[in-house]
Amino acid sequence: METDMTVTDQSTTPIADGVSLTDGAASKVKALLDGEGRDDLALRIAVQPGGCSGLRYQLYFDERNLDGDIVAEFSGVNVVTDRMSAPYLMGATIDFVDTIEKQGFTIDNPNATGSCACGDSFH
Known part of the structure; x- marks a missing residue:
């Protein structure tokens, strides 16, 4: 399933069926890719x-491109989530x-019921 989505502002509402990328995150990812x-x-x-x-x-x-990947585009940046991770990331926003x-x-993951102090892991 491939979906084209565009983030219009920093305070975008997370997309219910996947991950959202803010304009700030999309700009940084684009800059990193351009640098590479x-x-x-x-x-x-x-x-x-x-x-x-x-x-x-x-x-x-x-x-x-893995079988079952969910792909969304944000300001020219493709964000990919594998089918096993997708349920844990529905509605999450990357900034x-x-x-x-x-x-x-x-x-920012609404599915996380708790996280560690460093913010790298959750449950």
Whole structure:
């Protein structure tokens, strides 16, 4: 299933059937891809067992197309979720923060009932 979706502002409502990417996150991903000189990569978000809370997020660039992948486009950036991770990530929003205290991608996941102090894992 392939869906074209566009984020129109920073305060976008998470898409019920998948992951949303804010404009800030899409801009950062696009800049990273441009820096690599690659336009064939997608941002893959997955959930794997591990971390101090039971499940941990994986966020990385991937050129693979796996059977059952859910693909969405945000401002020219493809975001891919595998079918096993999708139920854990429905409605999640990926943002990029750049403040004096913190820089990096954040995931706001309404499915997480708790998380670790570092925010890298959840349950």
